[in-house]
Amino acid sequence: MAQKTTNEILAIAKKARLAAAFLTTLSSETKNNVLRAMSESLLSHAETILEANKKDIASAKKEGLSKAFIERMTLTDKRIQEMADSLLAVINLPDPVGEVMKAWRRPNGLWIHKVRTPIGVIAIIYESRPNVTSDCAALCFKSGNAVILRGGSETLASNCAIYTILKGVLNQFHIPDGAISLVATKDRKAVDQLLQLQEYIDLVMPRGGEGLIKHVVEHSRIPVIKHYKGICHVYVDESADVKMAQEICFNAKVQRPGVCNAMECMLVHYAVAPRFLPTMIKKFKKAGVEIRGCPITRKIVKNVRRATEQDYRTEYLDLILSVKVVKNMDEAIQHINTYGSHHSDTIVSEQYQNSLDFLKRVDSACVYVNASTRFTDGNQFGLGAEIGISTDKLHARGPMALEELTTYKYMIFGNGQVRT
Amino acid sequence: MAQKTTNEILAIAKKARLAAAFLTTLSSETKNNVLRAMSESLLSHAETILEANKKDIASAKKEGLSKAFIERMTLTDKRIQEMADSLLAVINLPDPVGEVMKAWRRPNGLWIHKVRTPIGVIAIIYESRPNVTSDCAALCFKSGNAVILRGGSETLASNCAIYTILKGVLNQFHIPDGAISLVATKDRKAVDQLLQLQEYIDLVMPRGGEGLIKHVVEHSRIPVIKHYKGICHVYVDESADVKMAQEICFNAKVQRPGVCNAMECMLVHYAVAPRFLPTMIKKFKKAGVEIRGCPITRKIVKNVRRATEQDYRTEYLDLILSVKVVKNMDEAIQHINTYGSHHSDTIVSEQYQNSLDFLKRVDSACVYVNASTRFTDGNQFGLGAEIGISTDKLHARGPMALEELTTYKYMIFGNGQVRT
Numbered sequence: 114m115a116q117k118t119t120n121e122i123l124a125i126a127k128k129a130r131l132a133a134a135f136l137t138t139l140s141s142e143t144k145n146n147v148l149r150a151m152s153e154s155l156l157s158h159a160e161t162i163l164e165a166n167k168k169d170i171a172s173a174k175k176e177g178l179s180k181a182f183i184e185r186m187t188l189t190d191k192r193i194q195e196m197a198d199s200l201l202a203v204i205n206l207p208d209p210v211g212e213v214m215k216a217w218r219r220p221n222g223l224w225i226h227k228v229r230t231p232i233g234v235i236a237i238i239y240e241s242r243p244n245v246t247s248d249c250a251a252l253c254f255k256s257g258n259a260v261i262l263r264g265g266s267e268t269l270a271s272n273c274a275i276y277t278i279l280k281g282v283l284n285q286f287h288i289p290d291g292a293i294s295l296v297a298t299k300d301r302k303a304v305d306q307l308l309q310l311q312e313y314i315d316l317v318m319p320r321g322g323e324g325l326i327k328h329v330v331e332h333s334r335i336p337v338i339k340h341y342k343g344i345c346h347v348y349v350d351e352s353a354d355v356k357m358a359q360e361i362c363f364n365a366k367v368q369r370p371g372v373c374n375a376m377e378c379m380l381v382h383y384a385v386a387p388r389f390l391p392t393m394i395k396k397f398k399k400a401g402v403e404i405r406g407c408p409i410t411r412k413i414v415k416n417v418r419r420a421t422e423q424d425y426r427t428e429y430l431d432l433i434l435s436v437k438v439v440k441n442m443d444e445a446i447q448h449i450n451t452y453g454s455h456h457s458d459t460i461v462s463e464q465y466q467n468s469l470d471f472l473k474r475v476d477s478a479c480v481y482v483n484a485s486t487r488f489t490d491g492n493q494f495g496l497g498a499e500i501g502i503s504t505d506k507l508h509a510r511g512p513m514a515l516e517e518l519t520t521y522k523y524m525i526f527g528n529g530q531v532r533t
Numbered sequence: 534m535a536q537k538t539t540n541e542i543l544a545i546a547k548k549a550r551l552a553a554a555f556l557t558t559l560s561s562e563t564k565n566n567v568l569r570a571m572s573e574s575l576l577s578h579a580e581t582i583l584e585a586n587k588k589d590i591a592s593a594k595k596e597g598l599s600k601a602f603i604e605r606m607t608l609t610d611k612r613i614q615e616m617a618d619s620l621l622a623v624i625n626l627p628d629p630v631g632e633v634m635k636a637w638r639r640p641n642g643l644w645i646h647k648v649r650t651p652i653g654v655i656a657i658i659y660e661s662r663p664n665v666t667s668d669c670a671a672l673c674f675k676s677g678n679a680v681i682l683r684g685g686s687e688t689l690a691s692n693c694a695i696y697t698i699l700k701g702v703l704n705q706f707h708i709p710d711g712a713i714s715l716v717a718t719k720d721r722k723a724v725d726q727l728l729q730l731q732e733y734i735d736l737v738m739p740r741g742g743e744g745l746i747k748h749v750v751e752h753s754r755i756p757v758i759k760h761y762k763g764i765c766h767v768y769v770d771e772s773a774d775v776k777m778a779q780e781i782c783f784n785a786k787v788q789r790p791g792v793c794n795a796m797e798c799m800l801v802h803y804a805v806a807p808r809f810l811p812t813m814i815k816k817f818k819k820a821g822v823e824i825r826g827c828p829i830t831r832k833i834v835k836n837v838r839r840a841t842e843q844d845y846r847t848e849y850l851d852l853i854l855s856v857k858v859v860k861n862m863d864e865a866i867q868h869i870n871t872y873g874s875h876h877s878d879t880i881v882s883e884q885y886q887n888s889l890d891f892l893k894r895v896d897s898a899c900v901y902v903n904a905s906t907r908f909t910d911g912n913q914f915g916l917g918a919e920i921g922i923s924t925d926k927l928h929a930r931g932p933m934a935l936e937e938l939t940t941y942k943y944m945i946f947g948n949g950q951v952r953t
Binding site for chain 2 (some may be wrong): 134137138217219223225232233311315316330331334336337338354357360361363364365368450472473474476477478479480481482483484485487488489493494495505506507508510511520521522523524525526527528529530531532533
């Protein structure tokens with residue numbers, strides 16, 4: 114497709130705003146029927162999607178992109194099946210729109226309802242994973258929001274193919290196109306243009322690397338919810354059950370190291386370190402984990418590379434772990450609140466007061482006692498599919514599922530009340 | 534006081550961040566004791582405040598500021614008593630921090646609690662009303678947030694006097710100074726500096742004119758909740774009880790025209806206009822309200838000035854009202870969603886379906902059937918004192934009381950769970 118001009122971006126935003134007004138009137142049943150039809154249509158057009166994806170892959174190879182990158186952007190029949198299944202899963206989630214969050218009566222007879230409503234128009238800027246296109250479209254559609262999608266340029270052909278299919282279903286149900294839009298250009302200026310359109314767009318969600326997110330925060334006039342990096346910690350308290358601590362730390366690091374809720378730094382109370390670290394690090398090394406330790410760690414266990422200040426600020430997303438021995442829980446909490454990303458952090462402890470204090474004082478979206486950080490996930494929480502994990506504090510914190518894609522309004526029923 | 538340099542602003546923000554961590558540990562009882570002591574201290578230092586205020590007023594007069602402006606910034610014994618009373622009122626509001634919003638158990642035994650927490654550090658930028666200094670300080674303190682206050686430069690001496698008294702009480706209770714900070718400079722660059730400090734400040738709330746708010750939105754890297762203008766409407770439906778409509782419209786416009794929840798534009802169904810408008814406009818004129826009408830209004834009632842496009846976008850905050858006759862409710866809703874500020878809008882109607890459709894389709898924080906827009910107010914809603922009325926959709930919409938000054942975290946209790 115041709116590159117979009119400023120006018121084309123503006124037209125997309127205006128159409129989205131109009132569609133948003135329409136979407137508030139759709140019943141849950143209609144929305145579910147649309148999602149089912151989208152799921153079926155993705156499957157019946159799998160060939161078209163795969164062909165487009167092949168073009169993207171060919172370009173990516175020509176540009177010499179990494180194997181891991183190409184792996185993430187590659188679609189297969191199985192992955193398209195998963196995309197279709199995800200759409201069906203959203204059907205089963207309860208529709209949050211219209212929920213009466215609270216209702217009460219005032220002494221003057223006013224009857225106040227706080228009611229969940231869609232946010233309006235949401236722009237999502239993401240990297241080159243084509244499944245995100247259909248996942249985000251489905252979650253926004255079910256929660257009554259119009260969505261403007263802007264995926265990584267490397268998968269533009271795949272995204273266009275998926276989008277064309279979704280749009281076909283919208284047309285079939287006589288739903289305005291603007292309900293789901295794709296900014297179909299490789300021009301990065303399109304993002305900057307979007308970020309200025311606060312009159313038409315209510316929320317921007319960047320999902321991706323630090324550079325992308327910083328860029329969006331610096332340039333946006335629209336409220337942003339960041340799905341930032343996950344620098345997650347496990348703190349092994351003096352009183353920890355050492356075996357439990359080893360299982361939790363191993364799971365948090367090794368079970369799936371490439372995701373945001375994996376542990377990047379392990380903090381260990383000095384009194385338990387001699388009993389805990391040698392076996393733990395041996396186990397990690399056997400699993401291929403590279404350890405970067407503080408001076409005390411390196412005294413306890415030989416052949417450990419030294420951790421730098423920068424290590425503590427790094428989201429490895431890989432089989433690498435920094436390890437630091439601390440003198441007490443205060444130091445651990447201080448470290449987490451300073452170097453962490455306010456995502457997910459765990460204490461392993463058998464001590465009552467420490468556990469409660471840790472929960473209270475660690476300033477993160479999800480704080481655990483005696484469990485792996487890997488549970489920070491909409492489905493694991495029982496909230497259903499999520500659009501991401503917010504590391505922000507405003508509006509939504511932690512897993513952002515359907516409910517977090519809504520706002521509210523007050524509906525007030527009177528019978529002639531005036532203020533005196 | 535001397536002008537602050539960049540380093541001084543940074544130091545304020547850092548101190549606030551440290552204090553925020555401390556504030557999460559305070560009990561409700563301690564917070565209430567502090568608020569009570571602040572209230573008493575304001576009263577016992579009333580003379581100091583009044584003296585400082587006199588200096589501000591003298592400068593304002595020298596600079597030729599308007600009478601209304603000077604009236605708003607003037608403190609009296611009575612106003613200081615009201616400020617002290619406001620602090621006491623905050624004591625009686627329930628402390629939102631620590632509230633378990635939801636808690637549930639997962640099949641794997643994880644016990645998840647969604648718990649209200651303070652947001653952290655809040656910066657409030659406001660205009661020249663010295664009472665806002667103590668009001669905002671009290672609401673942020675009670676909700677466990679550190680606050681950085683930046684009031685209008687015309688009341689700098691008054692704000693400094695009030696701040697010094699509040700700070701004295703913090704010291705007396707051994708609470709870090711950073712819990713309440715004042716940016717004590719007339720230099721407008723201080724605001725721009727604050728807006729860059731996203732590492733230390735979690736939320737910015739501008740309260741004031743359009744220029745101030747636009748400036749903050751354009752320059753802030755910190756999330757902003759806008760307390761924007763109130764262009765509120767009453768739509769008189771075809772089926773309206775004409776007497777009720779007249780009472781509601783009169784109240785919405787005249788009872789207190791200078792506030793954001795006053796009506797600025799009255800929309801009238803054409804079928805009811807001939808019965809409704811002549812008496813209504815006569816009543817308005819008698820109360821000194823200037824009417825600016827659409828062509829049909831001007832046909833029905835003589836000697837009405839013509840409303841321009843700009844009128845429909847104007848928050849008069851004065852005894853001026855634009856009036857437009859519409860052909861149906863659709864046109865009314867369209868007008869409100871286009872020209873309004875998403876604040877408060879009313880339908881007066883005896884028709885069931887219209888009333889419900891209006892509630893659903895008007896995209897405003899507070900939508901009323903058969904009641905005055907003037908009820909949009911934390912106290913009127915029964916929520917207690919408010920920090921403002923949010924016209925945004927994210928995080929908080931409508932009256933922002935204590936609850937809206939909080940966020941949440943997930944606290945998860947496990948007993949060794951790992952993810953498989």
